[in-house]
Amino acid sequence: MHRRRARAASCYCTAMSTRAMTVASLVLLLACAEVPQGPVRVQALVLSADGAYTPTTVELRTVRDATALEGSVFRFLGGARLVVDGNDPELQQAITEEDMARAVLKGKGQPVTANYIVAEDGVLWPADFHTWNLVTAAFGLERASEYFHTVAQVPPGELGTATVYYFPEFLLPGSVEGPVRDNAIFYTLVQGFLLLPFDRLQSAPMAINTGLLAHEYSHLVFNRRVYGGRRLPEAFTEWSAGTVTPGLNVLKSLDEGLADFHAFGATCLSPGGCNSRFLEASLGESARVRDMAQSHCLTAELRTGLLNSAYTQFGPSSGDYQVGTVLASALHRAAAGDAARQQALGRAVVAAYSDESPETPGLVQLVEASLDAQAGFTLTDAVRALLVHVEDAALRADACHALVDQLQLNVDALAGVCAPDVGAPTLCPALDG
Amino acid sequence: MSRRLVQCVLGALFVTAPALAEEADTPGSEAPTVHSPRLSVEAVGGALLLRGAHVPIQTVAAMGARVGWDAGPVLPAGLLHHTLLLDVRWALAGWREGTELVAGDTRVQHLTIAPAFVFLIDRAGEYGVYAQVGGGVAHVRSAVSVDGAETAVGNFVPTLQYGAGLRGVARMFGDASPRLSWRLEVARFRRGGQDDTFLGASVGAAF
Numbered sequence: 166m167h168r169r170r171a172r173a174a175s176c177y178c179t180a181m182s183t184r185a186m187t188v189a190s191l192v193l194l195l196a197c198a199e200v201p202q203g204p205v206r207v208q209a210l211v212l213s214a215d216g217a218y219t220p221t222t223v224e225l226r227t228v229r230d231a232t233a234l235e236g237s238v239f240r241f242l243g244g245a246r247l248v249v250d251g252n253d254p255e256l257q258q259a260i261t262e263e264d265m266a267r268a269v270l271k272g273k274g275q276p277v278t279a280n281y282i283v284a285e286d287g288v289l290w291p292a293d294f295h296t297w298n299l300v301t302a303a304f305g306l307e308r309a310s311e312y313f314h315t316v317a318q319v320p321p322g323e324l325g326t327a328t329v330y331y332f333p334e335f336l337l338p339g340s341v342e343g344p345v346r347d348n349a350i351f352y353t354l355v356q357g358f359l360l361l362p363f364d365r366l367q368s369a370p371m372a373i374n375t376g377l378l379a380h381e382y383s384h385l386v387f388n389r390r391v392y393g394g395r396r397l398p399e400a401f402t403e404w405s406a407g408t409v410t411p412g413l414n415v416l417k418s419l420d421e422g423l424a425d426f427h428a429f430g431a432t433c434l435s436p437g438g439c440n441s442r443f444l445e446a447s448l449g450e451s452a453r454v455r456d457m458a459q460s461h462c463l464t465a466e467l468r469t470g471l472l473n474s475a476y477t478q479f480g481p482s483s484g485d486y487q488v489g490t491v492l493a494s495a496l497h498r499a500a501a502g503d504a505a506r507q508q509a510l511g512r513a514v515v516a517a518y519s520d521e522s523p524e525t526p527g528l529v530q531l532v533e534a535s536l537d538a539q540a541g542f543t544l545t546d547a548v549r550a551l552l553v554h555v556e557d558a559a560l561r562a563d564a565c566h567a568l569v570d571q572l573q574l575n576v577d578a579l580a581g582v583c584a585p586d587v588g589a590p591t592l593c594p595a596l597d598g
Numbered sequence: 599m600s601r602r603l604v605q606c607v608l609g610a611l612f613v614t615a616p617a618l619a620e621e622a623d624t625p626g627s628e629a630p631t632v633h634s635p636r637l638s639v640e641a642v643g644g645a646l647l648l649r650g651a652h653v654p655i656q657t658v659a660a661m662g663a664r665v666g667w668d669a670g671p672v673l674p675a676g677l678l679h680h681t682l683l684l685d686v687r688w689a690l691a692g693w694r695e696g697t698e699l700v701a702g703d704t705r706v707q708h709l710t711i712a713p714a715f716v717f718l719i720d721r722a723g724e725y726g727v728y729a730q731v732g733g734g735v736a737h738v739r740s741a742v743s744v745d746g747a748e749t750a751v752g753n754f755v756p757t758l759q760y761g762a763g764l765r766g767v768a769r770m771f772g773d774a775s776p777r778l779s780w781r782l783e784v785a786r787f788r789r790g791g792q793d794d795t796f797l798g799a800s801v802g803a804a805f
Binding site for chain 1: 649650651652653654693694695696697698699700701702704738740742744745747749751752753791792
């Protein structure tokens with residue numbers, strides 16, 4: 166067992182008369198509120214190179230208030246209550262997206278209050294479990310934000326301050342019995358993260374899983390860039406009513422797969438190094454199916470589901486996650502374990518989210534062009550948008566090969582981006598049709 | 599507020615005891631004569647309300663012990679002769695949260711010395727209400743364990759205690775010792791920027 170000595174709170178008395186010191190001590194005791202301000206060094210549970218979560222001193226660089234865990238990247242709120250109930254009159258009467266968000270957010274919660282012990286070297290040690298959880302979540306979100314700023318070159322300030330609802334009560338009456346637990350969500354309607362309480366999952370809490378948080382943060386970036394920061398993206402409202410929703414299925418698959426790919430890239434900036442199996446620490450071995458380092462191919466069944474089912478069936482059967490994993494796996498394969506290639510692909514992917522150039526349209530432009538007919542937004546078109554933003558020719562060629570091979574794309578449809586001789590499938594047997 | 603109450607409040611801040619001692623000689627201010635026990639030892643138990651990290655209030659069980667010394671009789675007969683009680687109190691609260699893999703253990707201990715001013719409310723002098731202010735230290739220990747490997751840290755924080763309660767020293771064997779000593783109390787402990795509130799009771803013997 167490791168033990169650390171810590172000093173008392175930052176109240177000191179110099180030599181004074183006994184009476185004066187007594188009075189001064191009482192005043193100091195009453196007034197001395199330990200509220201660390203600005204960037205702080207804190208202990209967090211960080212996944213080390215040996216694969217174990219270890220208390221590690223890290224710096225929270227963007228916080229203004231370490232007690233409330235507020236800063237330019239995040240703002241934590243505890244005790245919130247969200248209810249998504251189709252029978253809720255307030256929700257039924259909501260007209261705007263903001264009305265709907267207000268109807269769902271029954272309790273806004275209050276700022277969290279992290280409790281610390283101040284060590285002799287000035288490092289703040291969490292004084293209870295939830296503070297460990299909160300501080301490590303803050304660290305994870307900060308690192309995810311840093312990844313998008315430094316690697317993907319998203320300008321500082323574009324993403325804004327995200328609200329993080331910590332351990333909220335999240336109810337989906339009619340869909341889920343009791344409060345939803347064991348999940349972490351970027352919920353577009355409230356434009357915030359929900360770090361839900363754990364129940365059955367008894368391994369690493371999701372709040373300390375920096376890879377998982379980076380996955381969720383990637384959804385925020387996707388929302389800001391592809392959906393224009395909308396609470397109810399237009400593609401959802403326009404496309405979700407269809408009996409077959411191929412465009413929506415592709416869009417959600419891209420969102421999930423690219424989130425995994427970025428999350429992997431973010432883990433490469435962490436002390437534990439690149440980790441394609443980051444989900445397993447929290448979700449167990451069942452999450453191994455999303456290990457992008459493994460070989461994944463689009464199956465005939467997945468392709469059929471993608472093209473011919475409604476999202477109400479495709480999503481709940483994890484179709485978007487499965488297609489997303491194939492996409493992430495192909496990008497990972499193209500990076501070939503090279504940090505520079507990995508970062509270049511990450512940068513290209515984010516650049517492809519929105520590009521108003523008619524020659525190299527981004528995802529948002531492709532979606533807008535197909536709002537009236539979602540079948541016009543295809544996986545091939547989306548992949549073309551990604552590839553066209555890969556600047557390095559050799560990397561683009563490798564990405565072409567991997568994506569065509571694993572996503573079973575028609576290379577002819579990628580003419581101008583991928584060479585016709587991109588190569589025969591080497592990993593996945595070609596599907597008929 | 600009566601002059602006597604004001605003096606008692608000020609006395610609790612340790613700054614006016616000499617003046618009170620002088621005024622205690624004022625004729626007519628003496629309390630009824632009783633033969634009170636001088637020392638009490640009590641077990642303390644109750645709920646400690648702490649500031650939660652993600653909820654406004656976190657409630658945990660607390661237990662401890664207290665030694666009370668009726669200090670009034672050592673003072674000259676007068677105002678404080680039957681009302682001053684000196685408490686030494688220790689209490690511990692601890693809780694564990696987390697998953698099977700990652701868990702946190704926190705223990706908060708308060709060790710304080712606090713003079714209490716008792717206002718007897720019955721003729722026999724067995725029951726009284728009291729208010730007290732004092733100080734001491736709190737020790738906070740936090741340990742996080744990951745897959746059984748524990749890392750712990752702790753520190754001492756100066757603490758201000760204040761509170762009020764109901765005190766009883768009931769006869770069990772006539773005038774003989776011991777007597778049943780008990781209290782119902784509300785106490786607050788200000789440590790650093792936090793306020794811990796204790797709601798509880800204590801019971802023991804007075805000699």
